[in-house]
Amino acid sequence: MPRKTGYQTKQKMQLLAFFEAHPDRHITAAALLLELKRQGISIGAATIYRQLEKLEAEGLVRRYALDDRGSACWQYTGGQDGVCRHHFHLKCTECGTLFHLDCGHLNEIAGHVAAEHGFRIDPARTVFYGICEQCRSKSKE
Amino acid sequence: MPRKTGYQTKQKMQLLAFFEAHPDRHITAAALLLELKRQGISIGAATIYRQLEKLEAEGLVRRYALDDRGSACWQYTGGQDGVCRHHFHLKCTECGTLFHLDCGHLNEIAGHVAAEHGFRIDPARTVFYGICEQCRSKSKE
DNA sequence: TTAGATATGATAACAATTATCAATTTCAAT
DNA sequence: ATTGAAATTGATAATTGTTATCATATCTAA
Numbered sequence: 001m002p003r004k005t006g007y008q009t010k011q012k013m014q015l016l017a018f019f020e021a022h023p024d025r026h027i028t029a030a031a032l033l034l035e036l037k038r039q040g041i042s043i044g045a046a047t048i049y050r051q052l053e054k055l056e057a058e059g060l061v062r063r064y065a066l067d068d069r070g071s072a073c074w075q076y077t078g079g080q081d082g083v084c085r086h087h088f089h090l091k092c093t094e095c096g097t098l099f100h101l102d103c104g105h106l107n108e109i110a111g112h113v114a115a116e117h118g119f120r121i122d123p124a125r126t127v128f129y130g131i132c133e134q135c136r137s138k139s140k141e
Numbered sequence: 142m143p144r145k146t147g148y149q150t151k152q153k154m155q156l157l158a159f160f161e162a163h164p165d166r167h168i169t170a171a172a173l174l175l176e177l178k179r180q181g182i183s184i185g186a187a188t189i190y191r192q193l194e195k196l197e198a199e200g201l202v203r204r205y206a207l208d209d210r211g212s213a214c215w216q217y218t219g220g221q222d223g224v225c226r227h228h229f230h231l232k233c234t235e236c237g238t239l240f241h242l243d244c245g246h247l248n249e250i251a252g253h254v255a256a257e258h259g260f261r262i263d264p265a266r267t268v269f270y271g272i273c274e275q276c277r278s279k280s281k282e
Numbered sequence: 283t284t285a286g287a288t289a290t291g292a293t294a295a296c297a298a299t300t301a302t303c304a305a306t307t308t309c310a311a312t
Numbered sequence: 313a314t315t316g317a318a319a320t321t322g323a324t325a326a327t328t329g330t331t332a333t334c335a336t337a338t339c340t341a342a
Contacts, residue, residue: 187323191321
């Protein structure tokens, strides 16, 4: 009979260990590979991508398409009620910083769009693009 | 002395002609290449990418990073007050359809985020991800 | 322990985009 | 119209992020 759960491999657990140690961090697959290798962990790029996909399917990790071009970012959520499940993100197109935006007023808009426009927004997957305060004041100088 | 404006080339004008003929359409570079070739126009892929970049810099065309992976989409805006400059977009992660969302209530949020969170959102560059009505009712069956 | 399912990792394949560069085209000044 | 410098083109190579392949290694229930 087919197995229901995957195997517990060294690499998968080390990946999870990394994420648990950095719960708030958004990281790319490439950076992840570097960090793990730096820790002396033997892991290949293919395994990183495969495991990220599986962890995403299990709801432990979330994928963000942050850049217009460039690579995706991943973040640990630790399950259904993960850190960034309910709020939006802001990404500054100038400096590239990603901000978390947890704001009741904004969170209402998901309800509004569902009710008025028949579209069920996934806040955690949505990123607002724009210019942050720092970059704005810099460009004024 | 160096020139200020670029040269008026056949290809660039044909590209613009296409966009002017399809003002509301979001199209990928690859699809653009196909369409132009279908019209008997001699143009290379590299030129498409280069000209799109230039047209974007001139503010005549706008780039959207629509897919998590996959290719970017482009749309004619015709200058500063282009069609999609002030409203948001919704992208269904199920069927891939892109919806325009012009709604006063939503447009307020840019003001809110600027005032309360010090971040100047660019609505035209921001895409909400979620599930559209059709796909939602389908998945209920 | 052992068998069979599953995971790994090196590498190839892939897709979208960008860089290279010789040949061509544009356009302002003659 | 001719010229010539600057800009553009297009075929192709290179790059980047990601996925597929497949032989080998690992896991785990029996």
